[in-house]
Amino acid sequence: MPRARSSSPSPGRLRARGTGAVLASILACLGLIAGAGGALAAAEPLPSFGALSAQLGQGLVPAALADLTAHDDDPLYRIRATYAPETHALDGHLRAEYRNRSADTLTDLGLYTFANSSAFHGASLTLSHVAINGQVVTPRPLDQGADQLLDLPRPCAPGQLLVLTAAFHLVLSTSAGDNGLDEQSQDQACLYAWYPVIAGRAAGAWLLHPINDLTDPCALDMAHLLVELTVPAGMAVASGGTITSDRPSTGSGRIVTIVAPFTRDLAVVIGAQLHALTTTVGATTVSSWSVPAQSTAAQQSLAIAAKALTLFSAFGPYPYTHLTVVQTPMSQDAEGMESSSLILISSLIPKELGVDQGQVDASAQKTVDFVYNMVVSHEVAHQWFYNLVGSDPYVTPWLDESLADWSDNYYLESHAGSFPADAGWKESAMDIAKSGCLNHSAAGTVDSYQGKGQDYESVIYSRGGLMYQALRQRLGPQRFLDFLRSWVSAKRYLIADQATWRAAIIQALGPADGEAFARTWLEGTGLTLPDISSAALSAPALQPATP
Helix, strand or coil, rough: CCCCCCCCCCCCCCCCCCHHHHHHHHCCCCCCCCCCCCCCCCCCCCCHHHHHHHHHHHHCHHHHHHHHHHCCCCCCCEEEEEHHHHHHHHEEEEEEEECCCCCCEEEEEECCCCHHHHCCCHHHHEEEEECCCCCCCEEEEEEHHHHEEEEEEEEECCCEEEEEEEEEEEEEEEECCCCCCEEEEECCCCCCCCEECCCEEEECCCCCCCCCCCCCCCCCCCEEEEEEEECCCCCCHHHHHCCEEEECCCEEEEEEEEEEEEEEECCCECCCEEEEEEEEEECCCEEEEEEEHHHHHHHHHHHHHHHHHHHHHHHCCCEEEEEEEEECCCCCCCCCCECEEEECCCCHHHHHHHHHHCCCCHHHHHHHHHHHHHHHHHHHHHHEECEEEECCCCCCCCCHHHHHHHHHHHHHCCCCCCCCCCHHHHHHHHHHHCCCCCCCCCCCCCHHHHHHHHHHHHHHHHHHHHHHHHHHHCHHHHHHHHHHHHHHHHHHEECCHHHHHHHHHHHCHHHHHHHHHHHHCCCCCCCHHHHHHHHCCCCCCCCCCCC
């Protein structure tokens, strides 16, 4: 999630199972993507199991290919869309296959259409020709149209499949979007939450939460996506997932094919001047995209992202063939944003600091290094905490942000340059001390922070990050690393919640100490400034064996 800069620099389904037989039943309801721009009809030719797995597998490193079979009942989306920059709009057709993995007999289907929220400042996402299992349905809009409910033509029992088809029309904002998301600005289009997404579900209800500018407008469930995107000739495409082909269309444009297995939200940035720098980390290609004027920032971001990917892989293996970083215009209140296998870094950072204009003197270089190292490593950390381990950003915003904040401070500690190794921890401690939020509970929903953005930053990010540093100090380096690995392994591709987090803390510390730790650090009960100061110290380095 974007983190606003304060006066100190700072960064902005529920189980794994599946067999070939389950996937075969899904395939019986799928259609192939044919030519770009056409509707995805129910009777299109069916792909074989081998064709589908091979196609999606192009987005995964070899060690992660077996995960596809274990998650063959994840939602699958097929999207054809065409981008028209002259009208800052995108027209598309979607076909989504959704298996009812709950114990409930469904009578409706929840849908996210995030771009309709006022938080996106003028963007909109309009649906038409909506059908479920071939029968036309009429969406019921909720929350300014950011959520939709679709009444099912007939009940859907546990284990049954729903096939949703729809046409959609996305209009991009030209006035900031949601911190620059779903916005067309400076000859770039940033597509984020740009297609209809089936909502997450828990405790017998669709998770149709209000949208705001504090937390993530993201889908909860992992899904597999096959996308064909038509863009004008001369436009570059930086995308999450993996671009597997780029070919001429029947008109003057190009058709870009994207495969995105295990994706919570597929982000795409389109621009005429975008170019990429690349490096590799193991079997993963790391790319950093920018316009020429931001090439210095892109180079720095590439180096940081590659080092962060290496460092954080100790928490659990990174499954994708690509990690993409894009410098893109964002609002002045945001410095970065995560999505599956792609992170956005605000192009306003180099503009404000003069990175590409040769205006950074020796004294300012410390600030430049601190900001870039923190922001880029924070967003890379979200590939583990938000993406591989999902959470509900409305109910438990701290669950991913606290670990991402700890991770960026750990990165700073491990790769200190022109700043001290404990600079991140100290900045967090100062943020908490001046906020007056020392004893505020982090366990509330994001609504409790409306109009209190700085309180949100201090409690969810700064105190949340120091909570894990205190845990690291208490457990020691190896037990703490074991804790992180166990957390990522147990919840990989799934959704974590507060109850499972408490159980993990109790398992690590024991019942009495675990409950006391959660009360102190999560709820703020009895937390003191000396506790904060003690936590804001570097600890023995984690010495991971090869995962």
